[in-house]
Amino acid sequence: VPNAGLEPFLTQIREGGDGIEIVTGEASAERYRDPFALVGASRAPAGVRPAAAGDVQRIVAAANRFGVPLWPISRGENLGYGGAAPFDETSVTLDLSRMNRILEVNAEDAFCSVEPGVSFEDMFEHIDSHDLPLWLSVPGYGAGSMMANALERGVGNALYGDHSSQICGMEVILGDGELVRTGMGSIPESGMWHRQKASLGPRFDELFLQSSFGVVTKMGLWLMPAPAASAAFDIALEERDALGGLVEVLKSLKRAGIIQDAPVISSFLTIAALRSKRSDWAEPGAPLTEDVAARICAEMGCGWWNARLRLYGMPDMVETSIGHVEDALALLQGCSFSISRWRQGDAMALAHRGVPSRVGLGNVRWCGASGAHIDYSVCIPVSGAEAVRQMLRTQEALSQLGLDYHSTFYLRERHMLNVMQILFDQDDGELCAAVDALIPALIADAAARGFGLYRSPLRYREIAMRQMTFGNDALARLHGRLKRALDPNEILSPGKDGF
Amino acid sequence: VPNAGLEPFLTQIREGGDGIEIVTGEASAERYRDPFALVGASRAPAGVRPAAAGDVQRIVAAANRFGVPLWPISRGENLGYGGAAPFDETSVTLDLSRMNRILEVNAEDAFCSVEPGVSFEDMFEHIDSHDLPLWLSVPGYGAGSMMANALERGVGNALYGDHSSQICGMEVILGDGELVRTGMGSIPESGMWHRQKASLGPRFDELFLQSSFGVVTKMGLWLMPAPAASAAFDIALEERDALGGLVEVLKSLKRAGIIQDAPVISSFLTIAALRSKRSDWAEPGAPLTEDVAARICAEMGCGWWNARLRLYGMPDMVETSIGHVEDALALLQGCSFSISRWRQGDAMALAHRGVPSRVGLGNVRWCGASGAHIDYSVCIPVSGAEAVRQMLRTQEALSQLGLDYHSTFYLRERHMLNVMQILFDQDDGELCAAVDALIPALIADAAARGFGLYRSPLRYREIAMRQMTFGNDALARLHGRLKRALDPNEILSPGKDGF
Numbered sequence: 001v002p003n004a005g006l007e008p009f010l011t012q013i014r015e016g017g018d019g020i021e022i023v024t025g026e027a028s029a030e031r032y033r034d035p036f037a038l039v040g041a042s043r044a045p046a047g048v049r050p051a052a053a054g055d056v057q058r059i060v061a062a063a064n065r066f067g068v069p070l071w072p073i074s075r076g077e078n079l080g081y082g083g084a085a086p087f088d089e090t091s092v093t094l095d096l097s098r099m100n101r102i103l104e105v106n107a108e109d110a111f112c113s114v115e116p117g118v119s120f121e122d123m124f125e126h127i128d129s130h131d132l133p134l135w136l137s138v139p140g141y142g143a144g145s146m147m148a149n150a151l152e153r154g155v156g157n158a159l160y161g162d163h164s165s166q167i168c169g170m171e172v173i174l175g176d177g178e179l180v181r182t183g184m185g186s187i188p189e190s191g192m193w194h195r196q197k198a199s200l201g202p203r204f205d206e207l208f209l210q211s212s213f214g215v216v217t218k219m220g221l222w223l224m225p226a227p228a229a230s231a232a233f234d235i236a237l238e239e240r241d242a243l244g245g246l247v248e249v250l251k252s253l254k255r256a257g258i259i260q261d262a263p264v265i266s267s268f269l270t271i272a273a274l275r276s277k278r279s280d281w282a283e284p285g286a287p288l289t290e291d292v293a294a295r296i297c298a299e300m301g302c303g304w305w306n307a308r309l310r311l312y313g314m315p316d317m318v319e320t321s322i323g324h325v326e327d328a329l330a331l332l333q334g335c336s337f338s339i340s341r342w343r344q345g346d347a348m349a350l351a352h353r354g355v356p357s358r359v360g361l362g363n364v365r366w367c368g369a370s371g372a373h374i375d376y377s378v379c380i381p382v383s384g385a386e387a388v389r390q391m392l393r394t395q396e397a398l399s400q401l402g403l404d405y406h407s408t409f410y411l412r413e414r415h416m417l418n419v420m421q422i423l424f425d426q427d428d429g430e431l432c433a434a435v436d437a438l439i440p441a442l443i444a445d446a447a448a449r450g451f452g453l454y455r456s457p458l459r460y461r462e463i464a465m466r467q468m469t470f471g472n473d474a475l476a477r478l479h480g481r482l483k484r485a486l487d488p489n490e491i492l493s494p495g496k497d498g499f
Numbered sequence: 500v501p502n503a504g505l506e507p508f509l510t511q512i513r514e515g516g517d518g519i520e521i522v523t524g525e526a527s528a529e530r531y532r533d534p535f536a537l538v539g540a541s542r543a544p545a546g547v548r549p550a551a552a553g554d555v556q557r558i559v560a561a562a563n564r565f566g567v568p569l570w571p572i573s574r575g576e577n578l579g580y581g582g583a584a585p586f587d588e589t590s591v592t593l594d595l596s597r598m599n600r601i602l603e604v605n606a607e608d609a610f611c612s613v614e615p616g617v618s619f620e621d622m623f624e625h626i627d628s629h630d631l632p633l634w635l636s637v638p639g640y641g642a643g644s645m646m647a648n649a650l651e652r653g654v655g656n657a658l659y660g661d662h663s664s665q666i667c668g669m670e671v672i673l674g675d676g677e678l679v680r681t682g683m684g685s686i687p688e689s690g691m692w693h694r695q696k697a698s699l700g701p702r703f704d705e706l707f708l709q710s711s712f713g714v715v716t717k718m719g720l721w722l723m724p725a726p727a728a729s730a731a732f733d734i735a736l737e738e739r740d741a742l743g744g745l746v747e748v749l750k751s752l753k754r755a756g757i758i759q760d761a762p763v764i765s766s767f768l769t770i771a772a773l774r775s776k777r778s779d780w781a782e783p784g785a786p787l788t789e790d791v792a793a794r795i796c797a798e799m800g801c802g803w804w805n806a807r808l809r810l811y812g813m814p815d816m817v818e819t820s821i822g823h824v825e826d827a828l829a830l831l832q833g834c835s836f837s838i839s840r841w842r843q844g845d846a847m848a849l850a851h852r853g854v855p856s857r858v859g860l861g862n863v864r865w866c867g868a869s870g871a872h873i874d875y876s877v878c879i880p881v882s883g884a885e886a887v888r889q890m891l892r893t894q895e896a897l898s899q900l901g902l903d904y905h906s907t908f909y910l911r912e913r914h915m916l917n918v919m920q921i922l923f924d925q926d927d928g929e930l931c932a933a934v935d936a937l938i939p940a941l942i943a944d945a946a947a948r949g950f951g952l953y954r955s956p957l958r959y960r961e962i963a964m965r966q967m968t969f970g971n972d973a974l975a976r977l978h979g980r981l982k983r984a985l986d987p988n989e990i991l992s993p994g995k996d997g998f
Contacts, residue, residue, distance in 0.1 A: 109880070109913050110754070153697060164697070168913070174977070179970055184878075186967035186974035190949035196878050196914040198652060198663070200952045200963050201978060201996065202710040206702040213701065222913065225754045255609070255724045257812040260756075313756045320819045379683075379695050381608070414608050414667070414721065415695040450689035453699045464699050468685035471678055475685035478673070478985075479700060485984035486977075497700065 003090050005066030006045060012062045013048055020059065021049035021098070032076065032093040034083035036364070036372035038424070038432050038459070044071065044086050047093035053171065053179060053217040059094060060177040060215070060491065069494045070094040072215045074116035074145035078152065079361070080375035080421060082458030087495025094215065097145075103218065104194070107132040110225045111168065111194045113218060116147045120356040133226040135353045137161045142356025147219045151209055152455060155410055155417065157354045158310055160224040161262055162412065167205055169193040171218035175487020180204075180214075194220025210455070212493035213486045227312040229343045231322050232351040236303030238334035240290075243305055243391060243409075244384030246335070249328045250309065250411050251382050258324045263309035265409040271306060272296050273363035273406060273423065288404055303336070310352065315343055363406070368425035373406075376439055377419040377454045378446045382411055390418055397442060398422070401434045417454050443467065458496065465498030502589050504565030505544060509591075511561045512547055519558065520548035520597070531575065531592040533582030535863070535871035537923070537931050537958065543570065543585050546592035552670065552678060552716040558593060559676040559714070559990065568993045569593040571714045573615035573644035577651065578860070579874035579920060581957030586994025593714065596644075602717065603693070606631040609724045610667065610693045612717060615646045619855040632725040634852045636660045641855025646718045650708055652954060654909055654916065656853045657809055659723040660761055661911065666704055668692040670717035674986020679703075679713075693719025709954070711992035712985045726811040728842045730821050731850040735802030737833035739792075742804055742890060742908075743883030745834070748827045749808065749910050750881050757823045762808035764908040770805060771795050772862035772905060772922065787903055802835070809851065814842055862905070867924035872905075875938055876918040876953045877945045881910055889917055896941060897921070900933045916953050942966065957995065964997030 013020050023031060024046045032044035050056045063070050071091035076084030086093060100117030105126060112123065120142045127134050137156030139149055149156075150163040160166055169183040183199045184192035197203065208214050237246055246265060253259045269288075272281075281292055288296075297304060311321045322339060329335055342352045364371040376394075380386045387409060395405040403422060410417040422439075424431055440463050443453065447467035456464045468475050480499060483490070512519050522530060523545045531543035549555045562569050570590035575583030585592060599616030604625060611622065619641045626633050636655030638648055648655075649662040659665055668682040682698045683691035696702065707713050736745055745764060752758045768787075771780075780791055787795075796803060810820045821838060828834055841851045863870040875893075879885045886908060894904040902921060909916040921938075923930055939962045942952065946966035955963045967974050979998060982989070 111913065178973060178976065180973040180977050181969045182974065184949075184951060186969045187946055187949055187951050188969050190951070191880060192878060192914060192949060192951070194913075195880055198705075198708070198953075199967060199974075200709065200955055200960070202708055202712065202981075203705040204974075204977065204981075206697075206705050209697070209701055210699060211701040227756060257726055257759075258816070260759075314819075314823055317757070317816065317819050317823070320813075320816050324813055324816070379691060381690060381694055414610065414693075415691060447686055450683075450686055450691060452683060452686050452689070452691070454697075456699055461699070468698060470680045470685045470687050474677060474679040475681065475698075475703075477677065478679050478703060481984045482701075482703075482981065485980045 003068060005068045006092065009062050009066040009068040009092070010046060012066070013059060016058060018055060018058065019051055020055050023047035023049065023093075023095070028093070032073070032084045032086065032095070034085035036079060036083060036374060037085065037426070038374055039436050042085050042087065042089045044091060044093040045089055047095045049095045049098050051098050053173065056094070056096075056173050056215055056217055057177045057179060060173055060175070063092070063491045064176060064489050067489065068092055068491070070491055071493055072096060074148035075119060075143065077141060077144035078148065079141060080373050080457070081152070081455060085458070087458055087493070091494060096215070096217070099217065102126050105130070105132060105134070106194075107134060109195060110134060111220055111222045113194055113220050114146055115218060116145055116216065118146050119143055120146055124356050135224045135226050136356070137163065137224065138354035138356045139163075140360035141358060143358055146221060147216060150219065150221060151216060153209060155419075157264070158224060159260055159312060160222065163221070164209055166222040167219060168195065168197050168222055169220040170205055170208060170216050172208055172214040172216050174214045175489065175492045207482065212496045213483065215492065226344070229313060229315040229318045229341070230352045231311045231318050231342070232340045233307075233309045233325060233337050234340070234351070235307040235309070235329060235335060235337040237305040237307070237332070238303055240304045240391075241388065242332065242334055244388040245332050246305065246307060246384075247382065247387045247409070247411070247416070248384040249332060250307070253325060253328055254411065254413075256324070258321050259309055259311060261310045261312075263307055263411045265305055265307040265411070267405055267407045268293065268297050268300065268302050268304050268306065269404050269406045270363070270408060270421070271300050271302050273366040274359065275300065278366050278404070285402060287399060287402070363421070363423060366404070366423045368427065370426040371423060372426050373421045373423050374435065374439070374457050375419055375421050375455070376442055377417060378451050379415045379417055379454050380451050382414060382416050387416065393445065394420060394442065397438060401431065401438060403435070461496060462498035502567060504567045505591065508561050508565040508567040509545060511565070512558060515557060517554060517557065518550055519554050522546035522548065522594070527592070531572070531583045531585065531594070533584035535578060535582060535873060536584065536925070537873055538935050541584050541586065541588045543590060543592040544588055546594045548594045548597050550597050552672065555593070555595075555672050555714055555716055556676045556678060559672055559674070562591070562990045563675060563988050566988065567591055567990070569990055570992055571595060573647035574618060574642065576640060576643035577647065578640060579872050579956070580651070580954060584957070586957055586992070590993060595714070595716070598716065601625050604629070604631060604633070606633055608694060609633060610719055610721045612693055612719050613645055614717060615644055615715065617645050618642055619645055619648075623855050634723045634725050635855070636662065636723065637853035637855045638662075639859035640857060642857055645720060646715060649718065649720060650715060652708060654918075656763070657723060658759055658811060659721065660909075662720070663708055665721040666718060667694065667696050667721055668719040669704055669707060669715050671707055671713035671715050673713045674988065674991045706981065711995045712982065714991065725843070728812065728814040728817045728840070729851045730810045730817050730841070731839045732806075732808045732824060732836050733839070733850070734806040734808070734828065734834060734836040736804040736806070736831070737802055739803045739890075740887065741831065741833055743887040744831050745804065745806060745883075746881065746886045746908070746910070746915070747883040748831060749806070752824060752827055753910065753912070755823070757820050758808055758810060760809045760811075762806055762910045764804055764806040764910070766904055766906045767792065767796050767799065767801050767803050767805065768903050768905045769862070769907060769920070770799050770801050772865040773858065774799065777865050777903070784901060786898060786901070862920070862922060865903070865922045867926065869925040870922060871925050872920045872922050873934065873938070873956050874918055874920050874954070875941055876916060877950050878914045878916055878953050879950055881913060881915050886915065892944065893919060893941065896937060900930065900937060902934070960995060961997035
């Protein structure tokens with residue numbers, strides 16, 4: 001139910017005469033929603049579209065005055081985690097997509113500064129058209145916002161794929177309208193803002209990740225300098241249960257410093273779902289047996305598990321490292337691989353450099369015309385045994401509902417991300433309700449083993465946050481105190497924090 | 500002047516009967532001071548020495564009750580930046596050195612968990628006596644606390660030398676006594692606490708770096724897995740002004756991915772001061788001319804600038820990289836170097852693995868029997884031209900006071916740290932007063948160029964923090980708000996934040 005302050009709020013914005021666009025009614029409901037909602041999708045009663053940070057300050061001031069909650073989005077492409085929808089229908093969308101300037105791209109020191117509306121596609125186009133020696137790390141869906149993806153700790157490919165780690169310096173508008181530049185941005189005219197993460201004293205950037213403390217209006221992000229050469233290994237594992245061995249081999253390669261990259265391991269269905277439909281392989285309701293799995297793998301030319309890892313450096317360094325990776329992979333039964341090499345001057349191959357694409361979204365039709373996905377993403381130790389245990393538990397839980405196992409592991413320094421895309425059909429209400437019950441059960445099961453989510457669909461954030469109970473909910477109390485300090489009227493993203 | 504609450508506070512602690520030690524009078528004044536104070540050193544009126552986190556909570560509660568400020572120290576070895584001294588003499592030292600347990604060392608996943616009192620020497624001894632495949636990064640003075648060094652963003656050698664980047668999960672007691680575990684420590688019994696930096700939602704660890712928001716009682720720190728091989732380049736540059744070229748060469752090696760290490764470049768005096776006294780080379784008050792510099796370099800067998808960089812990996816990878824480093828260094832005039840190689844199974848050489856030592860402190864006698872140092876440390880871009888400019892400005896400013904240029908540059912990803920140890924004699928009151936005026940002038944000069952301190956002597960923190968003026972001191976206001984939220988009675992480290 002839209003709140004009483006909404007009309008006076010919109011009137012004040014409208015009469016401000018400063019070019020803030022307003023979206024209302026059907027247009028708002030259509031635009032600011034989750035296209036992949038599982039059940040009961042909320043839609044925003046209205047949206048406001050600022051063109052600059054000053055507009056955002058005016059909007060936040062008006063929101064405080066009239067008690068209207070704001071739901072900031074950048075480009076609204078948080079697919080699988082809630083899309084553009086607010087937590088509930090009291091919130092007005094603060095739509096930052098018009099603020100889409102690339103403020104700086106520094107090739108010499110390999111960083112950029114962007115506004116919220118800049119997409120991976122925009123940045124790729126800029127780098128490409130200026131022929132800059134920079135490689136972009138891109139997530140599955142290239143139309144999303146670089147800034148929002150980093151703020152939500154999104155994952156891309158290659159060395160710089162942990163996007164939130166590349167954040168260096170922000171401009172943020174707090175819940176009461178105060179505009180702050182973090183880090184070295186606090187020294188006027190500092191050229192260090194996007195070169196140096198910490199200034200003297202505490203560092204505040206990470207307060208604004210997956211948070212409701214402020215609206216980020218500018219961000220520095222580090223980019224990968226183009227290497228002289230690279231090699232891409234495409235690895236296929238025949239057997240499902242060989243996952244554990246592969247994880248251990250990749251872990252040992254990382255520990256030995258042979259690979260700097262964060263390798264990615266994906267189940268065969270993540271490939272099959274891009275190029276076929278479930279109904280191509282099985283009757284509705286019938287399980288995908290191991291026989292069917294073998295047939296899919298054979299036709300797709302892939303393994304049950306498929307991994308990608310990349311090497312970067314000088315050509316001879318890359319060759320030396322290739323030998324070590326080959327030796328290590330030779331230890332694995334049922335493992336085959338191909339190597340693709342690239343050197344400066346070669347035509348660019350997609351396997352090496354990140355190129356933004358919308359192809360990844362093609363998998364949503366897997367289950368039917370009203371197909372959608374919702375993502376359950378958990379962090380576990382880098383361990384073969386844990387990877388297998390995680391696979392068995394989640395695959396079993398999914399299969400009991402007739403759901404398939406679209407699963408990807410990202411190997412990091414000392415933990416792995418396991419992202420499971422649950423593909424479903426929005427027209428199947430019974431299944432949607434079952435998935436809606438499954439995810440909380442998976443969250444509780446993970447917490448019982450000491451594991452937590454890396455990122456949560458908005459609908460389950462409260463449940464996921466409530467697993468963090470140490471010391472009688474001490475972290476939630478700390479979180480709440482900071483919220484009250486920075487957004488005393490609780491204007492920003494109510495519901496996002498899980499309290 | 501000790502405040503009125505001091506006696507009742509100490510009485511309550513004393514009568515608590517829980518084994519908290521109390522230090523008062525001369526013992527306190529002697530122990531909790533800055534041995535290298537430039538002028539007017541403050542000393543603590545008393546110290547309290549808890550044995551466990553519960554003791555710290557009781558102390559913080561009593562401090563809140565009686566309005567007694569606390570000045571937490573770990574081992575009190577913050578030499579060059581204020582030592583163990585509080586900002587002023589109202590603060591009671593919260594001396595955490597009895598909490599010195601190594602809680603965990605995990606060789607498989609290469610991390611440890613420590614209490615505040617654990618020194619680099621303690622950890623080295625543990626790793627060595629258990630023959631664990633881990634290499635420690637150590638700062639100049641091995642007797643200091645691992646935790647405190649990371650909290651103050653201390654610098655060590657080798658890949659893991661940016662100590663604050665290795666922090667993964669903390670236990671913190673806030674200013675009102677609330678005990679919080681950050682990150683995955685918030686999920687009970689989680690094995691991920693020291694494996695995974697972020698949990699769902701904002702990350703709070705960096706709030707407690709160089710800050711007064713809480714007392715850290717446990718910390719996870721990542722350690723470097725022992726490599727299969729390494730190579731250490733010792734590089735000497737004959738000419739002072741060749742610094743710029745070396746910086747550019749090292750930058751290009753880092754950009755190309757040839758070196759992962761953060762190379763260190765030090766002026767000849769940092770070496771000479773460890774092995775000789777100023778009076779060995781010049782009359783008191785006489786400048787160290789370039790002729791004298793040449794003589795010192797010849798006798799010490801070093802260059803005007805001396806750099807160290809290390810390569811790690813498999814033996815053949817290290818050899819391949821060595822070739823690229825040699826090629827790059829060959830471009831520099833007046834540059835010579837030696838390479839020391841190490842392989843698993845060889846006796847350990849100091850040049851490769853970090854071994855804690857107290858030798859670095861030997862330089863304080865450079866100027867006389869009451870020698871001391873105070874450190875001025877600034878961050879600048881990774882640029883040869885900026886390095887030379889920084890050198891010229893600071894060397895000139897020092898030489899006008901008859902002070903020598905003990906300077907070290909640490910090359911990071913996109914910035915360099917320049918640590919200048921100002922060596923002086925505490926008995927020379929006139930010189931001390933001059934240095935006391937010089938440092939604020941250097942801070943203001945840096946800020947005018949957009950540069951800020953990496954770490955500040957306590958005495959100049961307010962001046963350094965006040966350079967961060969963007970948006971009418973917006974960052975300071977944010978800082979102040981968080982302080983009030985987490986430590987409402989301003990019990991912790993008054994004066995440390997610069998407001």
